Amino acid sequence: KFQLDNNNYNELWTNYLNVEIKHKIFKKYFKLNNKIYDKVNNIYDNFNNKYIIGVHFRSHVSKISELRNTNRNYKIKNVNDYIIFIKQYILENNIKNYKIYLVTDMLTNIEIFKKEFQDLLIINENNKWLSKDITDVEPHFGFTLSDKKINDINFLNIFNKRKPGLNGAIELFVDIIVLSKCNVFFNSESNVSYFVKIMNPYQKTINIQDY
Secondary structure, eight states: OOOOOTTTHHHIIIIISOHHHHHHHHHHHOOOOHHHHHHHHHHHTTTTTOEEEEEEEOHHHHHHHHHHOTTOSSOOOOHHHHHHHHHHHHHHTTOOSEEEEEEESBHHHHHHHHHHHGGGEEOOTTOOOOBSSTTSOOTTGGGGOOHHHHTOHHHHHHHHHHOOHHHHHHHHHHHHHHHHTSSEEEOOSSHHHHHHHHHOTTSOEEOGGGO
């Protein structure tokens, strides 16, 4: 049993509670709408009992981390690094009958993965809130609205056109649940990846930043 107050809630939630406890808390106090699970099952139909490699790659957070953490002793991995590690994992583990479920924030990442894995790649076609490339406005920009952005008419036009709202939240949970049920998960430096771990703390997870 533990107690939280307004002063230490965020610190405890992010630092002190391990993912197994967070998993139990979520399962106890939250119930996802059946509409979400129906969408998950529609994606599962494409799996056909294959070995599923889940991948979450968020380009924008990698770009930001690269700029803010210049003193790191490692380089933030890019999309091609992910592909190299995934192919190495497949080869080393002699995986023959597999598919890859990709969740990302950028259309160019999907194009690169499709070129490499072709019909072995599965994505959530209903998750349409993606950037075109690294120079485009990121899907999560609504959380970091600065005074400069608020006064930028072009930015606000994009914001009002693209904001995901409830449908975006639904598709995000669909992706999280599907990733949490994959045989192995290649994660990213992102809250989405962390929530996947909360949904399934016992999943085999590979963080290529550790290599």
